[in-house]
Structures are given as C-alpha cells and as structure tokens.
Amino acid sequence: MELLELYRRLREHFGHRHWWPGDTPFEVAVGAILTQAVAWRNVEQAVAALREAGLLDAPALAAFPEESLARLIRPARYPRQKARKLIAFADHLQRRHGGSIERMLTGSSGELRRELLALWGIGPETADSILLYAGGHPVFVVDAYTRRILHRLGWQPAEAPYDRLQAFFQERLPQDPALYNDYHAQLVALGHRLCLARSPRCDGCPLRRDPPLCRFGEATG
DNA sequence: GCCCAGGTGGGTA
DNA sequence: TACCCACATGGG
Numbered sequence: 001m002e003l004l005e006l007y008r009r010l011r012e013h014f015g016h017r018h019w020w021p022g023d024t025p026f027e028v029a030v031g032a033i034l035t036q037a038v039a040w041r042n043v044e045q046a047v048a049a050l051r052e053a054g055l056l057d058a059p060a061l062a063a064f065p066e067e068s069l070a071r072l073i074r075p076a077r078y079p080r081q082k083a084r085k086l087i088a089f090a091d092h093l094q095r096r097h098g099g100s101i102e103r104m105l106t107g108s109s110g111e112l113r114r115e116l117l118a119l120w121g122i123g124p125e126t127a128d129s130i131l132l133y134a135g136g137h138p139v140f141v142v143d144a145y146t147r148r149i150l151h152r153l154g155w156q157p158a159e160a161p162y163d164r165l166q167a168f169f170q171e172r173l174p175q176d177p178a179l180y181n182d183y184h185a186q187l188v189a190l191g192h193r194l195c196l197a198r199s200p201r202c203d204g205c206p207l208r209r210d211p212p213l214c215r216f217g218e219a220t221g
Numbered sequence: 222g223c224c225c226a227g228g229t230g231g232g233t234a
Numbered sequence: 235t236a237c238c239c240a241c242a243t244g245g246g
Contacts, residue, residue: 036228042244043227078241081229123229143227188227 003172010186017185020133026101027056032129033085033121034076046076058099062090085121092119105135124162138177140169141184145191
C-alpha cells in the first residue's frame with residue numbers, strides 16, 4: 001500500500017473531515033497553539049471563552065493582560081504558558097504585520113516557517129498547522145498520531161524526527177494543500193479510532209475487523 | 222480515583 | 235546531542 005492508497009481508504013471510511021475548525025485564519029492559529037498536547041474538546045471551551053470576550057482578534061489579544069487571559073483559557077491546559085504564547089504571537093503580528101495574520105501569511109512557505117519557529121511557544125507542528133490550515137501553504141503537518149501510524153505500518157521508525165516524517169509525505173504526494181489538509185485530519189481520525197495511545201489497547205479496536213483498514217492490525221507486530 | 226490528550230521550552234550531563 | 239522534566243485541565 002502506498003500513501004495515496006492509504007488516503008483513499010481513510011477518506012472512504014471517515015469521509016472528508018472539513019478541517020480546520022475555525023472561522024478565521026487568526027482563530028485557526030489560536031486553536032493551533034491551544035491544542036498543543038490537549039484534546040480538541042478542551043480547546044473548544046477556551047476558544048468559546050475568547051470569542052465571548054472579543055479576543056479572537058490580534059490587536060485585542062496583544063493588549064490583553066496575561067493573567068486574565070490565562071483564566072479564560074484554563075480548559076485548554078497549561079494556561080499561563082499558553083497565555084504567554086498567544087500574546088507573543090499576537091504581539092508579533094502587531095509589530096511585524098500590522099496586526100494582520102492574512103498579511104503575514106502572504107510570504108513564502110519557507111520564510112514564514114522560519115519566522116513562526118523563531119517565536120516563543122511555536123514549534124514545528126504548530127508552525128505547520130498555521131501555514132497549512134490558516135494560510136493554505138503546502139506543508140504536511142506531523143503529529144503524535146502520524147508518528148504512531150507510520151510506525152505501526154512499518155514505514156518509519158518510532159523515533160524518526162519531525163522533518164523526516166514530513167519529508168516522507170511531501171516527497172510522495174502531489175504538492176496539494178487540500179490533500180495535505182484532509183490527509184492529516186484523516187490520520188487524526190484514525191488515531192482516535194485505533195486507540196494508538198502509548199498503551200497497546202488496539203486489541204479491542206473496532207477497525208481491526210474492518211477489511212479496508214485491517215492492515216493496521218496486522219502490522220502491530 | 223486513574224489515565225491520558227492533535228507540544229514546546231528549559232535544564233543538565 | 236540526548237534525555238528528562240515542567241506545564242497543571244477535563245473527560246472517559
């Protein structure tokens with residue numbers, strides 16, 4: 001099986017995922033920061049609180065007190081750290097791009113990626129999520145599920161670094177943001193269903209008996 | 222009560 | 235470089 005065939009099977013099973021949840025590029029970026037090491041259902045509560053407070057806006061967020069922000073986003077875990085990250089990001093938009101994430105996202109992918117990675121609190125996955133889901137740039141997003149699934153398939157070692165996993169996809173797929181978008185979303189959907197958490201609970205996985213995806217069960221080793 | 226979730230940064234050897 | 239740890243909530 002190759003990468004496009006895997007996508008075809010996942011898409012057939014789960015349907016198009018319609019990612020990223022978020023009404024504006026700035027909200028997508030906020031969600032990308034808030035979802036670090038936390039389930040999306042927790043992030044939704046924090047985003048709702050920000051919307052309620054009128055803070056899904058770079059200038060407003062940049063000017064908001066960090067401690068008050070931390071209280072609002074508590075459901076998304078690590079509130080003080082993430083408040084600092086959000087303000088650092090919004091402040092960067094203010095200083096460098098007139099408060100407009102749209103303006104920032106018009107740059108070249110490579111340059112933008114370096115710019116994002118230089119910010120405190122933004123690592124590879126968050127940077128790439130912003131580039132792909134807020135900016136429509138053709139960069140493949142790698143997360144913990146991606147790593148576990150590639151390992152489970154025997155396609156990559158478990159300890160493969162981020163950039164290698166990203167290159168694995170980008171070198172084998174057409175450079176298509178729409179494909180990267182839904183492919184990553186499919187991998188997350190599969191990760192949730194397969195219980196690919198560190199504990200090997202896959203024995204009870206409903207998809208093991210599912211012919212289109214049984215390959216995952218076989219490759220468990 | 223216990224486990225874990227769509228990471229990142231900082232400290233230490 | 236390569237680990238190890240802090241961060242510190244909410245749902246199953």
